Amino acid sequence: MTVESPRHRAGGGRDARRAARLAAHAEHIPFLTRELKPYEVLNEEGLATIEANADTILEEVGIDFRGDPEARETLRLGGADVDGDRVRFPRGMCRQIIQASAPKVFTQHARNPDRTVQIGDPYTVLAPNYGSPFVRDLDNGRRYGTIEDFRNFVKLAYMSPYLHHSGGTVCEPVDVPVNKRHLDMVYSHIKYSDKPFMGSVTHPERAQDTVELAKIAFSGMGDDYLDDHTVCLSLINANSPLVWDATMLGAARVYAENNQATLITPFILAGAMSPVTAAGVCAQTLAEALAGMTFVQLVRPGAPVVLGSFASSISMQSGAPTFGTPEPALVLYVMAALARRLGVPFRSGGNLCASKVADAQAAYESAATFQPTILAGVNFVLHAAGWLEGGLAIGYEKFILDLDQCGMAGVFVKGVDMSENGQALDAIRENGPGLHFLGNSHTLANFETAFYRSEIADNNSYEQWLEDGGLDASQRANKIWKRMLNEYEAPPIDPGIDEALQEFIAKRKASFPDSEV
């Protein structure tokens, strides 16, 4: 009798220590190369309509560029109509300027050349959580983030074979003054990791500090290395609806002038910062992003720029941001298609959730964004690991759970192996009806790479699981991150460069008083 409830075989020995070894087995690849076509939810006509609507918004309503007369003058010289803060763009102007100079794909160099990433199609780069003031772990619960937490997450991201990027503000190190913490954050990325990283955007001077630190970090590559090598990628968010503000414009200008990359990202809680409907969110996002990218290309034609989209829904009862709902997934698919049509790399997605803890809600919500992220073919993925509470917190256990999903994405995007070995016709011929395949020579030949091996899933029998303590996924993740931090070894860094970095930081910190803004 054949039923759909297979008896599990007893677990083959203890897996407790296996997880720690898995990182070593996993192939360290610097970024994903997708073999699969992106999923499309809108046809040509629908996409063209949204593009036309974005042009209508840019032409009729316009975008405010606030507090930065220089930015407005740049746009005016580029062909826009400026009226006070308001900047209106003739139809097609933004598209033309962006397509004339923005790269379709660019390289972000890491200080370890093996970690250098390609940003654009058909590649996907996964980066950790960004911007959370709080951290959470099972032992200590929720608390403000510190520079030690920051370093911990940089170390965990460095150790994971499934993250390709060190990220930026993985958490806010609240124990360091606001106006100086960017120095410690950028230094941590350079010192404790050798993967590519993001810079500060909270003030133009902090962006400039980032560039200076990057110049020191890459000083071994010769003078003016940054002038034709992008080593920083930084997050420039719009103040939706339809506003770019002076802080973000100032930071974007610094990075563009230095040929460093920016993620030009409308951050939209639909219903609060845009209309509630997906097509409305997309048109507004595209308009805002086109305006921001146009500014960057006018500052320095050819400076790498990424079209970003961060869209979530809200609770219509409380106004709270919600995650994992179907509407933002539709927006994500549409925005990815619009970026492809424009011909620029696309940033969106991540393992986003509203849950306060790393429970089933967190995982279901995260998957509801992360799977579209992968299927839409997002090129740069911020928040791929750790995000909790709508971004207010980063969780240690959530980080580990998300890494596993990142690892699976790497297998999925390779698609179906149609080689002779993949087709396995001889294996079926050799095996015949009614006999299991465990000892089949094809099975044995493919033993090592047959299936993705999760570091965190418990697939043992119920009895074995009970005997192992009956732990849930969070409790197992707790053990893994502690073991990883315990086993962390810093990547080598030139002592002279390290000293120069520290010297720069000490000098800068001494040159102005602490401040909490």
Place this chain on the structure above:
Amino acid sequence: MTVESPRHRAGGGRDARRAARLAAHAEHIPFLTRELKPYEVLNEEGLATIEANADTILEEVGIDFRGDPEARETLRLGGADVDGDRVRFPRGMCRQIIQASAPKVFTQHARNPDRTVQIGDPYTVLAPNYGSPFVRDLDNGRRYGTIEDFRNFVKLAYMSPYLHHSGGTVCEPVDVPVNKRHLDMVYSHIKYSDKPFMGSVTHPERAQDTVELAKIAFSGMGDDYLDDHTVCLSLINANSPLVWDATMLGAARVYAENNQATLITPFILAGAMSPVTAAGVCAQTLAEALAGMTFVQLVRPGAPVVLGSFASSISMQSGAPTFGTPEPALVLYVMAALARRLGVPFRSGGNLCASKVADAQAAYESAATFQPTILAGVNFVLHAAGWLEGGLAIGYEKFILDLDQCGMAGVFVKGVDMSENGQALDAIRENGPGLHFLGNSHTLANFETAFYRSEIADNNSYEQWLEDGGLDASQRANKIWKRMLNEYEAPPIDPGIDEALQEFIAKRKASFPDSEV
């Protein structure tokens, strides 16, 4: 300053009682109609190669039809070569027979006509978990299922606007003798729900009992109603690799002879019951399914038949089934495409997991199957709610959590609304830069339907969540299923029919002794 960590607004009052009311708000639709194209992971050439390989398997290796000489004779008369148990099929024979008579889409009638479903493209029907001997809830942990549990899950599935089908063996009622429990199960589906249901397959006589009970249930529709109306859909699993056994063939024959539908499903743990590679799993699955569907069409041309695929990976260390890995997702996408090319409805997927509890593992794993289920365009989805432990257990809390995902799928498949209201251009024109959309007339006009409202997600602020008890998703789900069972009201049933059903069951039960096989 714009950062990616929005402050949550404080929760707007207690949501505790809101969840119970949501079922009433949610639109009761009898099945999903997909507006989106299915996602494809293989091109025409790849799919044609797998079809050719399936034909090679059918022609060269063949399929064992064991213990059922009548089935072999049926196949021989249909054109197959029979050699002992082994049946070999000339290339193209199965496809030709199936395409000549199997319906592309068929109707499964429910005793409430409003719950009648369409099975085939572009529809998706979601049904609960199937076949678990154990049940789990937060209060009592894991234990053997009982007929009371069975009834509970039938009631919960009936109450949910997001399940379209009552399913079959939602759990094994272990407190009822094996050879009589099918009577109680089928009766429970008819009595406690008015959604369509599945029949018994564990013995041809039990299949016949199912048909007899269905005839009584639909006796109000006239004599011989079943002869041209399908009211049962039953799960016929292959004994992979490449074996169909007498139990399943006997049940399939009974259903086919009575014009009732079958899900012809190779159930494959890749590496144990097939090669480890996706293309190998697909070729074998297609070969097994083609042989089974051919048998059904030869028994009664035109009897509704569904191509099924259940494929999971295994742990290469322990042999335990694993779920949520990327390889079975690739298989699912390919098999859906193969079913479309064949022109028959497709069954696969569900919210599958290996986790013992409804934790982050369970949710991540479930989403890794359920999202492909939806994107691949599966037509009939068993195991859409409740599955734990590789199918060994059904969880009450997991059931509730999964329902929420089913609800979201219903919104997703409708795609992007490109109506004027969806485009929302006037809303953006009216709003202008820098002003929020909460009071925008477009927002107010779309308030009720703007976003999917989760019954289970907590989107409140951290502080509010703490004040509400700091519950995780499982704990909230625990309250929801209890409240639902408390509020359950049975659908009306004709007292004469109910009496006739009970009379039939009593007579049958009295006619043979209890047995545990």
